[in-house]
Amino acid sequence: MQMTEELIEWLGRIGSDSDGGVTRLLYTPSWKEAQEALAAKMELLGLQAYYDDAGNLCGRLQGIDDDCSCILTGSHVDTVKRGGKYDGAYGIVAGITALSRLRERYGAPKKTIEVVAFCEEEGSRFPYNYWGSTFMTGAASYKDIEQARDQQGVSFMTAMEAAGFGPGTKGKGPRSDIDTFIELHVEQGAILEQEQKSIGIVEQIVGLQRYTVHVKGEANHAGTTPMAYRKDAVRAASEMVAAIMDKTEQLGAPLVATVGQMELVPNTPNVIPGQVNFTIDVRHPDEKVLDEACQRLVETIRSAAAQRDVEIDIERWMNVAPIAMDLALTDAIEDICLKQKLSYRRMSSGAGHDAQIFASYCRTAMVFVPSRNGISHSPLEYTEPQQLEDGVRVLTDLLHQLAY
Amino acid sequence: MQMTEELIEWLGRIGSDSDGGVTRLLYTPSWKEAQEALAAKMELLGLQAYYDDAGNLCGRLQGIDDDCSCILTGSHVDTVKRGGKYDGAYGIVAGITALSRLRERYGAPKKTIEVVAFCEEEGSRFPYNYWGSTFMTGAASYKDIEQARDQQGVSFMTAMEAAGFGPGTKGKGPRSDIDTFIELHVEQGAILEQEQKSIGIVEQIVGLQRYTVHVKGEANHAGTTPMAYRKDAVRAASEMVAAIMDKTEQLGAPLVATVGQMELVPNTPNVIPGQVNFTIDVRHPDEKVLDEACQRLVETIRSAAAQRDVEIDIERWMNVAPIAMDLALTDAIEDICLKQKLSYRRMSSGAGHDAQIFASYCRTAMVFVPSRNGISHSPLEYTEPQQLEDGVRVLTDLLHQLAY
The missing domain is CATH 3.30.70.360 (Alpha-Beta Plaits)
Known part of the structure; x- marks a missing residue:
């Protein structure tokens, strides 16, 4: 039960500000340190870590079946300026925890599962959002970001190349092998807390x-x-x-x-x-x-x-436009909540997420855990250890159903 | 009738912006150029020009009587950023015109008259207003401005000294010889225009x-x-x-x-x-x-x-607090308007002026002429030549009454 919480604290120290906030802007040293630390952690836990050309980091748990399709879970490693430890980070460390547990308990899955740390979602350094997921799904290409500059006038491409990424650097471009994406995320609102629910099952993103x-x-x-x-x-x-x-x-x-x-x-x-x-x-x-x-x-x-x-x-x-999550997957998540006796509610996501990029690319699901006082993008972000664990249990069961 | 208008255009070229605005911030090169040009103009017209330590420029028409008291008229030479040609400038050039005419027509006055170009009123460079009039009346001293810095971090004292002014530089500090101050100014509002009046007689400043x-x-x-x-x-x-x-x-x-x-x-x-x-x-x-x-x-x-x-x-x-102008002087101005058949109204000044500093120091009067569309602090400031002349005629008559 401790692992997710420990990983959250560990990752939150990378890019930590003096006031308890976390700042990991795309392709900066703290961002790079976080991706490298996550890669090492994945390898340590038996996942095969690799980057794509944009700097998205994946940890692969190879499946036995050879159908070349893949289930992806995870979220983004970048933060806003003076953000919190949970936004984005939770989806990554929850994925690592779930894959590690599945591997320990059940060995290799039938179907390949990967956990992803998307390079960017927040648009905090450059005026461009969802670079990680739009690159991976092919919804965006280098042309879409080449005009973007940060507040210091550094171009997106220059920053990418300085961090060791860019066209051809890793031999991994957009993908066509992902058939399922599942994102675990903190709610960033107070609805679950107000209604005392453990799990939010996202039906659509507004x-x-x-x-x-x-x-x-x-x-x-x-x-x-x-x-x-x-x-x-x-x-x-x-x-x-x-x-x-x-x-x-x-x-x-x-x-x-x-x-x-x-x-x-x-x-x-x-x-x-x-x-x-x-x-x-x-x-x-x-x-x-x-x-x-x-x-x-x-x-x-x-x-x-x-x-x-x-x-x-x-x-x-x-x-x-609003975009719907996959109905069969949301039903499956509801069944898991019922079996695990976790209180839940179906809800909309009022915020945008990488899941909305994937929803028009493959079947996609999204699960929320509560945010204390609904606070996000702040050093005051907080989710209780038990709530973090509840989300990981739901994710683990869902991946087990889908991949084993 | 042409002189005031010509002087307005002439002074407005010093510090002129490409879009027709005027920028003469305190102690900057354009400010210094304006004061030097005004000094030369005063001398040319038979006035004795001199500076005080703060950079206020006076043009003196020496009186015959030796009572050491003085009537002062004028306004401020500084402008806001991208200001107009009339705010402040009008009071100075009207004073020069009036003194020049009085000297031509009547020779030396009994009582000394001076025209002043106050160094600063707008507070546009440093976060401090009315430096010219507060220095001259002794209402402020160097201590009051020594902490002030402009947006480039230059201190008020450094700027003053760089322009050739500061403690002891001209041997002219605060004064005790001024017994009357008269300020002519554009209204900076649309009341005179709306009511089709030529002259505003200020009863109080709000x-x-x-x-x-x-x-x-x-x-x-x-x-x-x-x-x-x-x-x-x-x-x-x-x-x-x-x-x-x-x-x-x-x-x-x-x-x-x-x-x-x-x-x-x-x-x-x-x-x-x-x-x-x-x-x-x-x-x-x-x-x-x-x-x-x-x-x-x-x-x-x-x-x-x-x-x-x-x-x-x-x-x-x-x-x-609101401050009243001198009742006898405002009555005298009203009489002059009646004699000259100039339409007028008594009114409040909604804006602050150097006259409000002088009103608690000596008897003080203030006269407005119309501002087209009520616009001020803008390149669009405009007052018609006839309206400029009407104000000068009122000022000339009043000075004649008081000094001859």
């Missing part, structure tokens, strides 16, 4: 639309412009944000809308802002409902703008 | 209070946190801003409130902001009304915070 609203009023002197003469962009924007939130609540759960980023121009205490730009992130598991909700929110914004005589420009810059 | 409101919610994942579980700082802040504006309108003109600066933390599209900080600038010409209005606004904010279960901290960091 769809997501992102917008930027540009509100154009008139910049003016804070002291010399009477209220009646103002075209105050921040007043209009504030009324829009309040109305967006009210409308989202009115449309009802599981719809969520977030205004995460806002910029005032010129942003100085003694000038009425002439322009305000803000982002909206809207998510729902049903594509049709999401589309309708976004339309309603856009109407809400336009109506607020008209009342304040400001101009608006609403730009949609992201539109990701 | 009082001003500035606050920063810190709203503390809980940062959380935009996708995994249902609306009902959120403590969304930007939702709460938006409701506060909307309520502040509604309450300000309800309390009525001439009260104005501005939210000019806002910062979201962490300010990223996929995270519910855990903290929002925003500023409020509140102004009213009556100190008691201003105090009461600020109290009502603080109550409004607290009530909005309570509804959203966020913590707030409201910090007042500026409190400037």
